[in-house]
Amino acid sequence: MNPPYETGMRAVTVRPALSEDLDAVLAIRNHAIEHGTALWTDTPQSRAEGAAWLGAHLERGSAYVAECGGAGGAVVGFGVYGPWKDYSGFRHTVENSVYVADGHHGKGIGSTLLGTLVTSARAADLHVMIAGIEAGNTASVRLHERHGFEHAGTVREVGTKFGRWLDLTLMRLQLN
């Protein structure tokens, strides 16, 4: 299947990201940084940092966005995958990130984005996809289980945010 991909609901389309999507993607990312424990930092990403981050994904073809209302609509979610670790021995393994804007959760958008990432990474002949999830993030754990990810363990208290320790659940999908 070639992009763009459509959800069961016709109203949302997933397509490869473009540099013009930066502001929308950054707004979703920075909202998650400010209000949630999915991203373990308190520091919002500047436009320049966001452009460098998205630019690296665009070069690799590893970034997708979900548009509400069909093609050309508002961007309501994004998904990316990139190197899990920098050492060359890890080059066949990637880590994903999926974020859906507040008010659009629970409508299948995250699932369509993750399905697109898996299809894309398989086509790129990658071997394993990893998700690093805050252990209490039941929506993300469920989302990944739904796509066949297996639990690879939980590492206790390796992060902190909002004055409490955070546990990291690792999930793993065999791609090829």
Ligand SMILES: CC(C)(COP(=O)(O)OP(=O)(O)OC[C@H]1O[C@@H](n2cnc3c(N)ncnc32)[C@H](O)[C@@H]1OP(=O)(O)O)[C@@H](O)C(=O)NCCC(=O)NCCS
């Ligand atoms: C996690 C996230 C991406 C899921 O996307 P979504 O569009 O809301 O999820 P979907 O509607 O595609 O649902 C996917 C699965 O998760 C389940 N799910 C969704 N929200 C849930 C919740 N709050 N609690 C439990 N399960 C939930 C759905 O029922 C579905 O499972 P099913 O197919 O067995 O019914 C979204 O909630 C989000 O952006 N959260 C904030 C950022 C974040 O945590 N990102 C992940 C970082 S690891």
